[in-house]
Each structure stands twice: as structure tokens, then as C-alpha cells.
Amino acid sequence: MDRVTLRGADALPKVGPLELRAAGSGGLAFSVLLGVSSVTSLLTAPTGFRFRLAAVTCAFMAVALPFLLVVQARQRALGVLVRLDSHGVRVGDGPTTPWRDLSGSAA
Known part of the structure; x- marks a missing residue:
């Protein structure tokens, strides 16, 4: 019983x-962490390949983060x-x- x-x-x-x-966008938190680490590596990287790689990553994150914020807002609005x-x-x-x-x- x-x-x-x-x-x-x-x-x-x-x-x-x-x-x-x-469900929320789980990639948002990961993207923020990746963006912070990209900016940190851009500021601390010596000139050369590592600097260019960090700059490309920062540029990608500048485009991806607003997109992910819009996706998150639309899912919450449901x-x-x-x-x-x-x-x-x-x-x-x-x-x-x-x-x-x-x-x-x-x-």
C-alpha cells in the first residue's frame, strides 16, 4: 500500500x-563564456597568428550573441x-x- x-x-x-x-537557448551561456575568453585572449595575445585568431573569434561573437539574444527572447515570449x-x-x-x-x- x-x-x-x-x-x-x-x-x-x-x-x-x-x-x-x-526550452531556452542553452548556447547563450556558452557563447557569453566564449566571447569573454575571446576578448581576454585578444587583449593578451601577442601579434601574429594568435592575435588574428582572437580577432576573428571576437568578430564572430559580435554577430552571434545578438542573434542568440533574439532567439532567447522569442522563446520566452511563447x-x-x-x-x-x-x-x-x-x-x-x-x-x-x-x-x-x-x-x-x-x-
């Missing part, structure tokens, strides 16, 4: 709704994709489908 059958539903913790959102709560299931901005309308059998 589990604790629900032994103590009833009151034994379960009270939690809020479950909301699923669009808001909640799926919401599960005591009233039912809601997909996007659509209506909430009550739990009683959901069943395991196909109609």
Missing part, C-alpha cells in the same frame, strides 16, 4: 499547477505551452479541457 491509500489524498503535498514552457492544474489541461492560449472529459478510451 502507498501513502495515498493509507492516509488519503490529504497526505499528498499541496503543489501549484504544472506548466511546460519552451509563454506557457501546456498547463496541468486542478481544473484540467490547457494547451497554449486555448480553452481548458476538464479532467472529466479526458478518458483512456478512444472515441
